[in-house]
Structures are given as C-alpha cells and as structure tokens.
Amino acid sequence: MTDGQEDGMDRHLRAVPPTLRPGPAPEDDPGVRMTTLLEQTALGDGAAYEELYSLVAGSVFGLALRIVRDRDMAEDVAQEALVEVWRRAARFDREAGSARSWILTIAHRRAVDRVRSEQAHTNRLHAHAVPVEIDHDGAEDVVDTMHGEWQAARVKAGLQQLTERQREALDLCFYKGFTHREAAQALDIPLGTCKARIRDGLIKLRDALGVER
Amino acid sequence: MNENLHTLAAPYAVDALVTDERRAFEAHLDECADCRDEVASLALATEALADSHTATPPPSLRARVMDEVSRTAQLPPLLDEAPRAGTKPASGDADVLSFSPATRRRRWWIAAPVAAAVVAVLAVGGVMVADARAERTAQLAMEKDVMTVASSEDMEAISLGLGSGKVMVSHEMNSVALMGTDAGLPEDGKEYQLWLVMDDGTIDAGPTFTPREDGVYMSVSEVDVAHMAAVALTEEPAGGSEAPTMEPFAVTEMPTEA
Numbered sequence: 394m395t396d397g398q399e400d401g402m403d404r405h406l407r408a409v410p411p412t413l414r415p416g417p418a419p420e421d422d423p424g425v426r427m428t429t430l431l432e433q434t435a436l437g438d439g440a441a442y443e444e445l446y447s448l449v450a451g452s453v454f455g456l457a458l459r460i461v462r463d464r465d466m467a468e469d470v471a472q473e474a475l476v477e478v479w480r481r482a483a484r485f486d487r488e489a490g491s492a493r494s495w496i497l498t499i500a501h502r503r504a505v506d507r508v509r510s511e512q513a514h515t516n517r518l519h520a521h522a523v524p525v526e527i528d529h530d531g532a533e534d535v536v537d538t539m540h541g542e543w544q545a546a547r548v549k550a551g552l553q554q555l556t557e558r559q560r561e562a563l564d565l566c567f568y569k570g571f572t573h574r575e576a577a578q579a580l581d582i583p584l585g586t587c588k589a590r591i592r593d594g595l596i597k598l599r600d601a602l603g604v605e606r
Numbered sequence: 607m608n609e610n611l612h613t614l615a616a617p618y619a620v621d622a623l624v625t626d627e628r629r630a631f632e633a634h635l636d637e638c639a640d641c642r643d644e645v646a647s648l649a650l651a652t653e654a655l656a657d658s659h660t661a662t663p664p665p666s667l668r669a670r671v672m673d674e675v676s677r678t679a680q681l682p683p684l685l686d687e688a689p690r691a692g693t694k695p696a697s698g699d700a701d702v703l704s705f706s707p708a709t710r711r712r713r714w715w716i717a718a719p720v721a722a723a724v725v726a727v728l729a730v731g732g733v734m735v736a737d738a739r740a741e742r743t744a745q746l747a748m749e750k751d752v753m754t755v756a757s758s759e760d761m762e763a764i765s766l767g768l769g770s771g772k773v774m775v776s777h778e779m780n781s782v783a784l785m786g787t788d789a790g791l792p793e794d795g796k797e798y799q800l801w802l803v804m805d806d807g808t809i810d811a812g813p814t815f816t817p818r819e820d821g822v823y824m825s826v827s828e829v830d831v832a833h834m835a836a837v838a839l840t841e842e843p844a845g846g847s848e849a850p851t852m853e854p855f856a857v858t859e860m861p862t863e864a
Contacts, residue, residue, distance in 0.1 A: 435680070435683070437680060439675075439676075442675065443672065446668060446671065446672075450663050450667065450668065450671075451660040451661060451663065452656070452657050452659075452660050453663075454661050454662070454663035454667065455659040455660040455661035456656050456657070456659055458659070458661050459659040459661075468663065468664065468667055471663060471667060471671075472667060472670055472671050472674065475671045475675075476671060476674050476675055476678055479675045479678060479680065480678055480680055480681055481680075481681055483680060483681055483682060483683040484681060484683065489646065490646060490649050490653075491653065493653060493657065494649050494650075494652075494653040494656075497652075497653055497656035497657055498649075498652075498656075500656070501621055501656050502621050505621045542750070542753040542754075542757060543749060543753050544654060544658045544660070545658040545659070545660070545753075545757055546752065546753040546756030546757045546785070547654065547658075547756075547785070548654050548655060548658035549658070549756060549757060549761075550756060550763060550772055550774070550785055551654065553763055553772075563620065563655070566617065566620040566621070566622035567620045567621070567622075567652065567655055567656075568655075570621075572617075572622050572623060572624050573617035573622040573623070574624075576622065585613070588614075588616055588617055591616040591617060591619075591620055591622065592616030592648070595616060595619060595620070595648045595651040595652065596651070598651040598654065598655070599647065599648065599650045599651035599654075601770070601787075602650070602651065602654050602787070603770070603788060603820065603821065603822055
C-alpha cells in the first residue's frame with residue numbers, strides 16, 4: 394500500500410529508478426518481482442510479460458540448451474516454453490511455488506519431451522553417465538549473468554555433497570531426459586534404488602543449498 | 607492411496623515419468639498432501655538445478671516469442687477446471703501447506719480487490735527486503751568474485767568448520783573463497799575474520815564477514831595459493847584486526863601435494 398501501486402497493476406515498474414521510490418521497495422526482490430510480473434501477465438499485460446521475458450529468457454534458454462544440446466533446437470524449445478508461460482500464466486499459483494520455479498518446470502518438461510522424441514534417445518540409453526557440468530555460455534546480460542553464475546556456483550558446490558551415484562542418477566534424469574526406468578536400466582540397478590538415489594540426491598542438494606521456505 | 611505412487615514423487619520432480627505415470631501421479635497429488643509437500647520441497651532443489659545453466663539466447667528469440675504471444679490466447683484461471691482443491695474439504699484443502707483454504711486458488715485474477723491484496727503482501731515482505739538490499743549492493747562485487755572462484759576450472763573445495771561450509775581454492779584465480787550455510791552469528795559488535803596462514807608461518811589478515819540471518823555466508827580473498835598452508839577463522843571486533851585476537855575456532859588445512 395505504501396507504494397501507491399494499487400492503481401497501477403499494469404505499470405511498467407522497471408522504468409522507475411529504485412532510489413526514487415519511497416519506502417521499502419519489495420519489488421526489488423527478484424522473486425517477489427517475478428511473481429508480480431507473472432500475475433500481471435495472467436491478466437494479459439504485455440509489458441509485464443516483456444519484462445518477465447528479460448528476467449527468465451536466459452535461464453530458460455540455458456536450461457533448454459543444457460538438455461537438448463543443440464542451439465537451434467534449444468531456441469525452439471525455449472520459444473515453446475516461453476509462449477506456454479504466457480498461455481498458462483493464469484494457472485500459476487503463488488502458493489504452490491515460486492514463479493521462477495514454475496517457469497523452469499515448464500521449460501524443463503518441454504526440453505525433456507523434445508529429447509525423448511528424438512531418435513537419438515535410444516543411443517543415449519547406452520551412453521555412460523557424464524558428470525554434471527556447469528556451462529557458462531557467455532551470457533551477456535549483467536543481471537542475468539550474475540544470477541546465473543551465482544546459481545551455478547552454488548549448485549556446483551551443492552552437488553559436491555552428493556555421492557557419485559546420486560549425481561549420476563540425477564544427471565541422467567534431469568539433464569538427459571531419461572525416465573526413471575531408463576535410468577535404472579542404464580545404471581543396471583533396481584528401479585527402487587534408482588528412485589531412492591534421485592530422491593536422496595535432491596534432498597541432499599536442497600539441504601546443501603540451504604533453501605528453506 | 608496406492609503405495610507405489612508415493613515413490614514417484616522424486617521421479618516426478620525431475621520429470622522422469624512417462625506421460626501415463628505422470629498423469630496418474632498428478633491425479634494422486636490432488637489427494638495426497640504428503641506427496642504435495644514432498645514435491646514442493648524437492649522443487650527447491652530442481653529449481654536450482656534448472657537455473658544453473660543460464661545462457662544468452664539469440665536476440666531473434668525475443669521477437670519470435672513476442673510475435674507468437676501476440677497471436678496466442680491465454681488460458682483462463684483454474685477456477686472452472688479445478689474441482690480439485692475446492693470440492694474436497696475432507697482431504698483436499700485443509701492440509702494444503704496451511705494456507706487459508708478459502709483463498710488458496712482464487713485471488714489475484716479477480717482484478718480489483720486483488721491488486722490491493724498483492725500490494726499488502728509486498729509491503730509486509732518489504733521490510734526484510736529493504737534490509738537485505740543495502741547489504742546486497744555492498745556485497746555484489748564480492749559475490750561476483752566468490753562466483754568466479756567457485757566456478758573456476760581448477761576449483762577444489764574443502765570443508766570448513768563454520769556452519770556447513772566450504773573453502774574453495776583456485777590456483778588459476780590465486781584466490782580462496784568461502785561459501786556456506788547454517789552459520790551462527792558472531793557475538794554482538796563482532797565479525798568473522800578470515801586468516802591466511804602461509805607456509806612460512808606468517809598469518810595474513812583476510813576480509814571480515816557476517817553471515818546473513820539465514821546463516822548463508824560468503825567471503826573471498828586473493829592469496830598466494832601455492833604457499834598457503836591453511837585458512838583460519840576468528841571473531842574480531844567489527845572492521846577486523848591486524849592480527850588475530852583469539853585462537854581460531856575453525857582451521858582448514860590445505861591438502862599437501864601428493
């Protein structure tokens with residue numbers, strides 16, 4: 394209320410220099426800002442969507458690229474995912490998770506679907522698990538780069554807490570698009586073991602990152 | 607309901623289910639608060655995984671997306687489609703993350719009252735954020751250095767006795783960086799200070815730092831990594847000291863070359 398923004402749902406807040414805003418500026422918090430933008434997008438606000446695009450396109454494209462490993466295909470996947478964000482924005486529920494998480498979930502699923510539909514998938518089933526790598530594909534947007542590098546560094550450190558086997562299972566499923574059955578087969582372990590490794594790995598990573606909400 | 611379905615929460619979180627399984631699990635999610643909690647909790651990790659590969663998309667992507675968006679109708683909110691949360695007072699709603707059931711799924715898209723509600727939430731959140739903001743600005747450069755060390759090719763991480771932390775050493779960058787979580791705060795008026803213990807016994811003063819309220823901390827220092835024997839931490843008066851005024855509470859020795 395303090396910001397007098399109740400009448401300005403579709404105002405393009407980014408144009409207002411933070412220092413000129415009276416009082417606390419919660420929209421400076423990236424998470425809060427993104428939630429607001431996504432909710433404005435749900436109301437058909439194109440300007441909000443454009444700003445949202447700027448905040449997530451690098452993450453969405455980077456994730457797609459990490460999974461499909463081909464720039465053209467990654468562009469397609471990113472486009473599909475970002476349009477889907479627009480289309481489904483009204484289905485976002487802020488109480489079910491963060492806006493960024495919601496958007497990246499859409500992108501991840503699109504990328505995984507694409508990888509699975511590729512012929513090459515059969516070959517991948519026999520490929521060895523490769524350690525999870527962190528890519529820095531020369532992001533140029535400063536804010537995005539900062540955010541990206543920070544995340545990458547934290548995740549890299551977090552992943553070190555996992556056992557090699559947990560990392561391997563997560564890598565196959567999350568970054569290579571294997572189903573848990575395929576991963577179990579590729580790693581030659583029982584399905585239950587595979588599920589447990591995924592779960593334990595995620596929990597360990599989450600704890601290592603110290604994220605609590 | 608189905609014992610087996612519960613075990614699909616983690617595979618679901620990483621999108622490792624085939625379509626049929628996913629649908630079955632999503633139907634199950636509507637009825638199982640435990641699985642909803644589990645998925646929400648694992649999503650904190652998957653979000654980080656998903657968000658750690660930022661790459662700059664070609665500028666043409668924006669134009670293509672905006673063009674397609676301008677021709678794409680938006681789906682309506684879930685109100686109609688969702689007998690899920692609304693019609694199952696027994697198991698569906700009450701246990702959803704302890705948010706008020708009545709407001710859970712229907713709020714902001716009812717435009718007018720909503721805007722006010724959103725702003726109210728923001729204002730409450732703002733107090734914290736404002737505190738963090740000054741700190742964030744000040745720390746930005748430092749964080750960037752930490753990231754650079756953390757992501758350098760030859761980074762080695764060794765555990766550090768402050769909360770759950772790591773010393774990251776990079777020869778390439780000739781730097782050490784600290785990064786950790788769950789650190790307690792130093793005594794009032796004090797800060798933690800990093801000390802760089804060299805092979806020849808000299809102790810160089812490093813930067814001071816204070817963990818954030820949530821226990822997350824970072825620090826970084828340039829150092830002649832090749833001749834560094836250990837890093838140590840002490841509590842020092844705000845601003846730091848020239849030489850340690852107490853026995854270090856944490857010492858991490860560098861691994862000796864084999």
